[in-house]
Amino acid sequence: MEQIREVEEKALEAVRNAEDLAALQQVRVMYLGKKGSIQGLMSMMKSLPKEEKPAFGQAVNQCKQTVSDAIEARNAELQKEALAKQLEEEKIDITLAGDKLEVGTTHPLIMVQQQLEDLFIGMGYTVAEGPEVEQDYYNFELANIPKDHPARDMQDTFYIDPNTLLRTHTTAMQMRELEKAKGRTPIKLICPGKVYRRDDDDATHSHQFMQCEGLVVGEKITLADLKGTLTAMANRMFGEGRKVRFRPSFFPFTEPSVEVDVSCPFCNGKGCSVCKGSGWIEILGAGMVHPHVLEMNGFDSEKCSGFAFGVGLERVAMLKYGIDDIRNFYTNDLRFLKNFDRFD
Ligand code: DAH
Helix, strand or coil, X not given: CHHHHHHHHHHHHHHHHCCCHHHHHHHHHHHHCCCCHHHHHHHHHHXXXXXXXXXXXXXXXXHHHHHHXXXXXXXXXXXXXXXXXXXXXCCCCCCCCCCCCCCCCCCHHHHHHHHXXXXXXXXXXXXXXXXXXXXXXXXXXXXXXXXXXXXXXXXXXXXXXXXEEECCXXXXXXXXXXXXXXXXXXXXXXXXXXXXXXXXXXXXCCCEEEEEEEEEEXXXXXXXXXXXXXXXXXXXXXXXCCCEEEEEEEECCEEEEEEXXXXXXXXXXXXXXXXXXXXEEEEEEEEEECHHHHHHCCCCCCCCEEEEEEEEHHHHHHHHHCCCCHHHHCCCCHHHHHHHHHCX
């Protein structure tokens, strides 16, 4: 009996001293395991006189129960402690300032391009593309621009070789599309893209800029169709209620040619500093596709006609967003670019 008490006392002390779950498990094996101390007490029973066996057995069982209960209680305690420790270690401070994700904004020129594409796709146009390194043939020859025309001058055009150049206008794409159609109508497309000229860069000139060409060829296409189309464009780009006005002009690839003004969106045509008091702002060149251009590309100019226009995207963006220096589009100053996340 004395021995039982001793074993129990030692066991309970070991349980109290177990500092973690692994140590407690060792204690469990040491006292309650098959080769443990309590089992050792049990095997002592054989050598006892018969009449002492029941009381001894009862006492050992009692000891086993006491130790087992103590281990369970300590186990629960240690588990609670372990969880508390883990929670403490893994705590996330949700009040800490987070990392700000920098999100880019659409470039204003791309915004203008997309607005034009949306508008014209909505009116049944397709969007065509073409090379920026272009042949003289498409940039000048098919566009009816004669050999001695000043635009062909080395001073105005970047040449790669005598027949290859950086396209000076998206009209080159118009010519490619006309050639591709092989005289078939209708054609209804726009071609947005970059163009290049040998200009000295300043607030209003850039050696590289963007244009969007428009081209419609079919039966009975008239200047009135051009005017309606450009009015729709002016309304989309500069707000409802815009009017357009045609002034006679000259381009080798159109006849008649016009320069197109839009009623000033800033003063509604009354006259202000932006429109220099005239109430009108020039935005693009346009005209009826020259019969010779149609014929050169295999169209019967007696049976079909077409209109074309070419609009500068920088000019539209500058007017629309009040930008006063064209160089802003290319210098990639984030303070400038970030302004455009709030515009349509
Ligand atoms: N290509 C002309 C330019 O760069 C713009 C232009 C004028 C395009 C009249 C056209 C047009 O298609 O019909 O200045």
